[in-house]
Every structure is written in C-alpha cells, then in structure tokens.
Amino acid sequence: MSPTIRCLALALGAACTPAIAQTPAKPQTMQQVLDASRPSDWRRPDPANTLYLDLAAGRVVIELAPAFAPLHAKNIKALVRGHYFDGLAILRVQDNFVTQWGDPDAEDAKKARAFGDAGRTVAPEFERAIDKDLPFTALPDGDVYAPQVGFTNGFPAGRDEKAGKTWLAHCYGMVGAGRDNSVDSGSGAELYVVIGQEPRQLDRNIALVGRVVQGMEWLSALPRGTGALGFYERPEQRVAIRSVRLAADVPEAQRTPLEILRTDTPTFTALVESRRNRHDDWYKVPAGKIGLCNVPIPVRAAAKSP
C-alpha cells in the first residue's frame, strides 16, 4: 500500500486539495503523527461558541459551527443565556441513531418553558454556499452520499462544487436542531446528537449546529428509550440536565480547557493517511481508504491559562 495519499476519488468527482499533496512520505502511526505535532497544529475552541451541557454524570463539551448555522447558533446562545435548558431533560435515546434533549412539556402550551429572547422559528440552514475563505480539506476516497467530503473548521462536511454548496455531515457526535415537518421549526430548543452509524440521509434535511468534542460517553451510553423513536416512556427515566452554559459565561476556573487538532494542516493530512493505512503489527491488510466519519479529530486537555 502506498504511504502517500493519492487522489483515488476522481471517478466520484472529488478534487484533490493542495493539503493532500503535503503528506509526508514516511509511514506513521497516528500516535507518531500526534507526537510530532507542533503547538500551531492545535486550536482552542472559541469560548463564545462552546457549550457546556452539565449532567450529574459529567460534562459534555459542544463546539458550535456558526460558519454553517449562524442563525441557529445565535438562537441557541439566546436560549442558553436565558438558562432555558437548566432543569430540562434528555427525552429520547434511540439505539444506533440519536440522543435528544429539550423540554418534556414543549407541546403543552400551559407548561412549556418560555423562550425568552430566543425565536420559536429559525430559517433553515441545511447547506450554504461554498466560499473561498472557508477552508476545506478534501478526503481522497469518495463517499456514498456526497460528491465530495472533507473537513471545514474541524467539522465533517459534504460538498457539491457544481451546485456551489457545502453542508455539515451527520457523523458520530454531530449535534443538530430537531425540527417538525416545517423546515423553520428547528429552533434549537430541542437538540440531538448522533450516537451510532452515520445517518447521512439526514444531511441537507436538518440543521447541524455543532459537534461534541468531549463527553460523548455521557450521551451515548444512556439506557435506550422503549417508546416509539426511542422516547423514554416514563418521566422518571429521563436524564436531568443540570445546566447548559456558554463557556464564555463560565468563570475561568470552571471551564474545561481543550485543544483540538486543526483540520487544515499537513499534520492533519498525515493523520488521515495514518488511518487510511495502519502501520502497527496487528493489521494485515491496510484498508488504503477511509470514510468521512471514520476520521478521528483528536482533542487534548489544555493548560488553564492560554
């Protein structure tokens, strides 16, 4: 197997980006790639676009994606700043699909929690125009669902150059705004996270708003709901939400400082290659390819004071 990434996906219409050509020729394991990384290969998520979903079990850190869903990010932040989610609950855990949280009384006009400054509808942000200023590191191996796939700002994304559109992709850990049949009904007051095989049929049908960058285990390992669509049937089965806060609103000492590997660097391209062809002794037949949702995006603890 070749240690350098070649553009194998031309038949699928995927273009090769310059980043792909910068792959080091020497085979490396992912650990070797990370050990050789430089401080500039890592970034700190913006506290103004980072949510802390605090459960009794632990903290879930969510990075919002305002480049793809600016209106949803704004509305979710308005809900969070009004402490909308505090005391609400995880309502639904459907095996191999999603975990979802929000207001158990959302459908009851008398009991439903007030939205405060946030809107009840948000214009659909299911895709956006490709922009030269939006970085995109293309993967070389194609995709079943999209003409081209890769990473933008640390998020998995699909792309259709002919249509001039790009969109976030439903990979494990991606967070979206649940909606009813109406396309503007996903206000962000009910959010879901992908906990199984990529439900890529949802791409371009609903607004993805961010990604869990730490704490997935507090959302993925919950008991599955036994009602239709995995909803919990009894109120006592629900998992209480202590609070949801914007990292920027949390005192420095209570923040969870993280660094995330940048996805627009030669180091990231080397990491992708280390996963396309594994070089440890266990593997006998390197795959030579990788799917979008199989690419890990490493996260590490950061020092408290940047």
Place this chain on the structure above:
Amino acid sequence: MSPTIRCLALALGAACTPAIAQTPAKPQTMQQVLDASRPSDWRRPDPANTLYLDLAAGRVVIELAPAFAPLHAKNIKALVRGHYFDGLAILRVQDNFVTQWGDPDAEDAKKARAFGDAGRTVAPEFERAIDKDLPFTALPDGDVYAPQVGFTNGFPAGRDEKAGKTWLAHCYGMVGAGRDNSVDSGSGAELYVVIGQEPRQLDRNIALVGRVVQGMEWLSALPRGTGALGFYERPEQRVAIRSVRLAADVPEAQRTPLEILRTDTPTFTALVESRRNRHDDWYKVPAGKIGLCNVPIPVRAAAKSP
C-alpha cells in the same frame, strides 16, 4: 428522485444484480413494504447457529455466519456447549467502537478457564471465495472500502469479483472473534460487537462470526471503560455473563422465536429503495443513495411453535 433503483455505482465497479431490477415502481415507505410482505419474505434463524447471550438486563440473540466462518462457528459452539462463557464478563466498552466479552483471567495460566473440546487457535477466516450458490444482493450506490457491497444470508458483505473474494463487513451489531497479532489467535473465546460508526478498516483483518439480531441495547448502552482501549479498570465494573447457550440446546419454552427479513427477495430490494428515497413528509431532499451499514434488516417476534 427516481423511485426505481438504478445502477449508480458503475464507476465504482459494482455490478447490478437481477434483484435490483425487480424494484416496484411505486414509491413506498419502509412500513408499507413490511406491511405488504408475505410469510415467505421472512426466515427463522437456524437454532443450531443462534446464540443466546444472557445478561441480568436481558437477552442478546446472535446469529452465527457459518457460510463465512465455519471453523470459528464450530469452535464457538464447542465453547458454548462446554458452558465456557457462563460467569465470565463483558470486559471492554470503547465508545464508538466495540463491546467485548470473555475471560478476565485469560492471560493468567493458573486462573484461565479451560477450553474443553474447543481449540485455542483457529485458522483465519477473514474472507472466502465467491460461490455461485452463495446469494448476494448487491447495493447500487458504491462503497468507500470495497469494490462492491451487499447482503448474503442476512449479513452485510463486501465483494471483489476480480479477486473472486467476499467477506463480512464491520457494520453496527456485527460480532467478531478478537485476536492478537497472530492471525490464528482468534479462537472465539473473546468476542466483540460493533457499537458505533462502521470500523470498516477491520474488514479482512479479523474473523466476523455473526450478527446481533436482537438485544443490541444490552451491549451498546453499557458504561464506557476508562482504561486503555476502553477496558474496565476495576473488576467490579465488569458486566457478568449469566450464560451463553445455543438456541438448539434451550427448551422450546425458553427460546426467543424470531423472524428475520430475507435479503434475497424483491421485498428486501423494495425496502432498500424505501430507505434510499424516503417518502414521508419530513424529508425534503431524499438522499437517493444508501450506505451498506445504513440498511436495516427487520426482525420480528415469531410464534412459539413454527
């Protein structure tokens, strides 16, 4: 979107099977397809190749795949008939990867449980020759990892017609025999199940031996292990296995009678199409495609006496 499946994957080398051409022209939801199914569209898994993994929380039903891993199936059945797994434990739950069970003392020659009639090594069964008698329903949308993908006997499979090989694919719920670096070290005494995004890089590197057809929630929702590779760090965190039995060895009254939708019928092809293009009101942009591990294989309760 076209309601009929066309062979969109020619660029990826996938051939269209006759089954694909039999798709009904009328758009249907999956529920409509199932409602219209006939008794002959369903099959009962063979009790001689069905395992019951019984935990305190519930029963996990695993269908073995002797057509792909006959030696492993035989060895696992020898272990099961010797009650090898009874009182052993789930040792490892790695988020978005696998849950694994076996003997906590396997590495301790003094404490390790005896294998009885079962072998300690089994020849690798990572792929097998394509055989005209082995049914294969090809999917039309290509795949990142394999030249062709589809279903054989109810199992997701990859295929390379040029090389004349086929193999089981690591989709959610697939069960494999953990191994060390040596290719024959996967005896079946340590088994794993996929609980997240398809780890397709494992395909052709390890023997898949079957699939969980009911009870995945008892394996997927367990607390994640905090040790390396998701191993539980303290013995008390492990989840005890009450027993593993072959369905054929269990009295009729204690069996879990199931029917599984056959994957070699026009009904299954119609089901695939109903998932490629969703026809309920919620979807605005039908995907028009489907990935191998996104195809559901419906299972339903059967009458106690066939």
